[in-house]
Amino acid sequence: MTIDMLEPPSRARRDFLKNSAAAVAALAIGFHWGGRRALAAGAAAAPAQLVPNAFVRIGADDSVTVIAKHLEMGQGSYTGLATVLAEELDADWTRVRVESAPADAKRYANLVFKTMQGTGGSSAMSNSWQQLREAGATARALLVTSAARQWHVAESELRVERSVVYHDAGQRSATFGSLVKTASALPVPAHVVLKDPSRFTLIGTRPARVDVPAKCDGTAQFSLDVTMPDLLVALLARPPQFGATVASFDAAGALAVPGVVKVVQVSRGVAVLAKSFWAAKKGRDRLIIEWDDAHAEKRSSAQLMAEYRQRAEEPAPSARKTGDAVQALSSAVTKINASFEFPYLAHAPMEPLDCVVKLTAQRCDIWAGDQFQTMDQANAAKAAGLDPQQVFINTLYAGGSFGRRANAWSDYIVEAVSIAKALGADGTPVKLQWTREDDVRGGLYRPMYFHKLEAGLDADRKLTAWRHVIVGQSILAGTPMTGLIKDGIDSTSVEGAATIAYEIPNVSVDLATMSTGVPVLWWRVVGSSHTTLAVEAFIDEVAHAAGQDPYEFRRKLLAKEPRMKAVLELAAQKAGWTSAPLEKGRGRGIAVAEAFNTFVAQVVEVRVQESGRIKVERVVCAVDCGTPINPDVITAQMEGGIGFGLGAVLWGNITLDNGRVQQSNFNDYRVLRMNEMPKVEVHIVPSTEPPTGVGEPGVAPVGPALANAIFAATGKRMHELPFSRAVPV
Amino acid sequence: MTISFVLNDSPVSLDVEPDVPLLWAVRESAGLHGTKFGCGAALCGACTVHLDGKAIRSCVTPVSSVQGRQVRTIEGLVSRPARAVQAAWIELQVPQCGYCQSGQIMSATALLEHDQAPTDADIDAAMSGNICRCATYQRIRAAIHRAGQQLSAEQPASA
Numbered sequence: 001m002t003i004d005m006l007e008p009p010s011r012a013r014r015d016f017l018k019n020s021a022a023a024v025a026a027l028a029i030g031f032h033w034g035g036r037r038a039l040a041a042g043a044a045a046a047p048a049q050l051v052p053n054a055f056v057r058i059g060a061d062d063s064v065t066v067i068a069k070h071l072e073m074g075q076g077s078y079t080g081l082a083t084v085l086a087e088e089l090d091a092d093w094t095r096v097r098v099e100s101a102p103a104d105a106k107r108y109a110n111l112v113f114k115t116m117q118g119t120g121g122s123s124a125m126s127n128s129w130q131q132l133r134e135a136g137a138t139a140r141a142l143l144v145t146s147a148a149r150q151w152h153v154a155e156s157e158l159r160v161e162r163s164v165v166y167h168d169a170g171q172r173s174a175t176f177g178s179l180v181k182t183a184s185a186l187p188v189p190a191h192v193v194l195k196d197p198s199r200f201t202l203i204g205t206r207p208a209r210v211d212v213p214a215k216c217d218g219t220a221q222f223s224l225d226v227t228m229p230d231l232l233v234a235l236l237a238r239p240p241q242f243g244a245t246v247a248s249f250d251a252a253g254a255l256a257v258p259g260v261v262k263v264v265q266v267s268r269g270v271a272v273l274a275k276s277f278w279a280a281k282k283g284r285d286r287l288i289i290e291w292d293d294a295h296a297e298k299r300s301s302a303q304l305m306a307e308y309r310q311r312a313e314e315p316a317p318s319a320r321k322t323g324d325a326v327q328a329l330s331s332a333v334t335k336i337n338a339s340f341e342f343p344y345l346a347h348a349p350m351e352p353l354d355c356v357v358k359l360t361a362q363r364c365d366i367w368a369g370d371q372f373q374t375m376d377q378a379n380a381a382k383a384a385g386l387d388p389q390q391v392f393i394n395t396l397y398a399g400g401s402f403g404r405r406a407n408a409w410s411d412y413i414v415e416a417v418s419i420a421k422a423l424g425a426d427g428t429p430v431k432l433q434w435t436r437e438d439d440v441r442g443g444l445y446r447p448m449y450f451h452k453l454e455a456g457l458d459a460d461r462k463l464t465a466w467r468h469v470i471v472g473q474s475i476l477a478g479t480p481m482t483g484l485i486k487d488g489i490d491s492t493s494v495e496g497a498a499t500i501a502y503e504i505p506n507v508s509v510d511l512a513t514m515s516t517g518v519p520v521l522w523w524r525v526v527g528s529s530h531t532t533l534a535v536e537a538f539i540d541e542v543a544h545a546a547g548q549d550p551y552e553f554r555r556k557l558l559a560k561e562p563r564m565k566a567v568l569e570l571a572a573q574k575a576g577w578t579s580a581p582l583e584k585g586r587g588r589g590i591a592v593a594e595a596f597n598t599f600v601a602q603v604v605e606v607r608v609q610e611s612g613r614i615k616v617e618r619v620v621c622a623v624d625c626g627t628p629i630n631p632d633v634i635t636a637q638m639e640g641g642i643g644f645g646l647g648a649v650l651w652g653n654i655t656l657d658n659g660r661v662q663q664s665n666f667n668d669y670r671v672l673r674m675n676e677m678p679k680v681e682v683h684i685v686p687s688t689e690p691p692t693g694v695g696e697p698g699v700a701p702v703g704p705a706l707a708n709a710i711f712a713a714t715g716k717r718m719h720e721l722p723f724s725r726a727v728p729v
Numbered sequence: 730m731t732i733s734f735v736l737n738d739s740p741v742s743l744d745v746e747p748d749v750p751l752l753w754a755v756r757e758s759a760g761l762h763g764t765k766f767g768c769g770a771a772l773c774g775a776c777t778v779h780l781d782g783k784a785i786r787s788c789v790t791p792v793s794s795v796q797g798r799q800v801r802t803i804e805g806l807v808s809r810p811a812r813a814v815q816a817a818w819i820e821l822q823v824p825q826c827g828y829c830q831s832g833q834i835m836s837a838t839a840l841l842e843h844d845q846a847p848t849d850a851d852i853d854a855a856m857s858g859n860i861c862r863c864a865t866y867q868r869i870r871a872a873i874h875r876a877g878q879q880l881s882a883e884q885p886a887s888a
Contacts, residue, residue, distance in 0.1 A: 218763020643864020
């Protein structure tokens with residue numbers, strides 16, 4: 001997401017965010033749900049604790065509980081946040097626990113989103129870095145002052161290591177826990193001194209992830225695992241076309257299923273509530289629903305793409321204009337052109353969307369892998385007819401998201417609240433469960449896009465002109481963030497293209513925004529999920545036309561972009577890049593990207609197997625994400641981003657026929673599997689710059705690097721996604 | 730009706746409809762939540778459990794078909810290979826979101842219980858039915874090899 005890129009906010013957004021913030025300002029700490037371990041630690045710490053700020057509690061039992069304002073959805077946020085705080089606190093890592101924060105924008109806003117609490121845009125570490133360092137240093141200062149007063153020595157004579165304060169000269173020491181009571185009585189210092197990075201003992205090392213043990217023995221708590229007495233499972237029958245509505249329905253068959261308790265209609269469809277999942281599923285299968293498709297989207301993907309293609313030939317708003325690309329193209333000696341077609345993509349997180357809602361006339365409790373806490377709180381309140389401060393969000397581990405849970409409509413949460421309300425808001429807990437079919441067909445896809453590119457070389461084969469037209473739906477349109485669209489440009493449609501880093505004298509990037517009935521959403525790495533592919537696959541074609549090595553060609557154009565150039569060089573060097581082609585049947589491709597201020601370059605190697613199918617064998621990745629907080633988490637995110645991106649460019653394809661989604665599950669919405677995962681090597685650029693995110697950027701370059709490798713191996717350019725449409729994989 | 734089987738070494742009798750998938754019987758009737766729902770169609774492996782020692786997809790296995798048989802879930806892992814797998818998973822920091830990992834660990838354990846030195850091809854064959862959207866595959870592969878080495882070191886060859 002790129003909410004941060006688009007200041008100042010429009011009045012609509014300011015009002016929306018202000019209202020959200022005002023609504024939650026009065027909230028005290030609600031229900032804490034940190035999983036078993038955090039609960040156990042919290043319970044043990046009950047007698048006395050030091051709570052110097054909103055981000056940490058230190059117990060008399062030496063426990064250190066870090067309050068995470070960001071969702072843990074696999075990206076390692078809990079570990080990263082705790083590492084930063086524990087570093088400045090000099091805490092013993094083995095005693096650090098993490099607990100999720102309640103919805104409260106006043107204390108827990110994402111500082112990149114300003115007044116909204118939420119996770120996205122790979123911003124968790126970058127926006128928390130200073131905040132959590134200060135929070136940890138403040139707690140440490142209180143403990144040190146407390147010890148100094150007890151021992152009547154100067155604070156400067158004390159040192160802290162692994163949750164113990166030492167006075168070496170006096171041969172004295174005190175554990176954090178023993179100082180909690182006296183430290184709690186001290187005033188919280190207004191200013192604290194942060195560590196010099198040379199003294200870091202956790203940051204830059206590989207402290208074990210806090211969530212891994214519970215994720216290896218089945219005890220980690222996801223929304224799926226929330227249960228309580230009298231809970232009903234709800235499955236919702238949604239329309240077969242986007243925009244269709246319920247005309248009428250017959251619930252008799254559903255109600256005849258043993259275990260089915262009730263059938264209710266809500267705005268998005270008809271819900272079956274039952275005592276078990278299976279009864280709800282059987283009940284839903286037996287619903288007879290007549291849908292009104294008067295306002296439904298009925299076009300097919302092919303029709304939409306034909307319209308997009310045509311639209312690319314007409315004038316469109318400008319997202320970037322440097323020099324005069326049209327003029328430069330007309331005088332170019334060599335012209336190169338290509339177009340790229342991208343389908344809708346589903347996020348398909350492993351945990352199908354689910355949440356538990358307990359609603360009464362005065363209060364709404366929600367348990368979810370919640371990504372936009374205060375947005376979801378406001379939307380849930382509206383659906384429930386309550387004030388936001390009457391809505392309590394309990395954020396659990398999310399079984400993946402990739403952007404899906406971060407949506408302005410809070411779709412799955414509002415569905416659950418609406419069902420609970422239709423049931424009478426009587427306090428009966430409702431667990432809304434999506435099936436995989438619901439997920440694949442449920443919309444909020446990465447939008448379809450058409451990209452048209454033209455480039456011109458002069459007589460010296462220098463790149464003088466670059467013209468790029470992008471056609472597709474806006475992600476921000478129709479959301480509370482609509483106001484961020486400026487002069488017809490939704491920056492999430494053009495990031496990575498309008499920001500092209502290559503030094504080219506004449507550049508134009510235009511955007512034609514289309515409207516369809518298909519709901520769309522950001523998908524891991526957002527705009528760069530398509531723009532990087534178009535830019536980096538096309539620059540390869542340009543390098544080829546210029547008769548130059550694609551790595552050297554890029555490198556020369558990045559002379560003024562040192563960080564981008566450095567990752568490109570590192571990836572090339574580690575991959576053993578040479579301008580000589582690989583042996584017959586093998587190919588190597590390179591690509592580089594900047595996303596959310598993180599720089600990533602990748603080299604992909606492929607082999608054409610005897611069967612003719614292409615196998616991705618190796619990916620070498622270089623990343624510069626500023627100060628590396630946890631190199632192992634960074635490496636894991638690059639590995640995962642590469643696997644996620646490969647699956648999408650090889651097979652990812654949501655298509656419509658008469659407005660109906662043609663895919664339904666992992667059989668026809670294919671994703672990467674074990675036997676298709678290449679060997680991945682990750683190299684991290686040492687840096688003392690402030691840290692930037694790693695959850696998304698690793699996805700961006702792998703598609704074009706693969707496209708370029710396939711070209712090197714087969715001579716075929718990949719202009720339509722997924723690549724499996726053009727080559728056997 | 731009542732279906733009786735052995736769940737994690739203890740006999741259980743569940744009052745369930747016979748066509749209920751084992752996944753939901755284990756989760757909702759037996760109250761064991763480690764086994765996950767991912768696709769409902771034996772396409773992703775998140776629901777993998779052991780039936781008489783073999784990895785199966787519990788989301789498409791009617792509970793009636795396990796009458797009198799041995800079912801093992803992540804909560805009941807006790808074998809040496811299982812312990813080695815879980816230790817390797819932690820050592821190599823395999824999980825990200827973690828939702829698929831119970832199923833991954835059940836499939837990996839079933840593999841190592843039969844073969845302590847699987848090749849990469851063996852791992853592909855045993856594990857390609859388990860999807861991980863976080864794409865932790867490289868670490869899963871390394872962790873299976875690591876667990877295998879650990880087992881071989883503890884109890885050479887003849888085991």
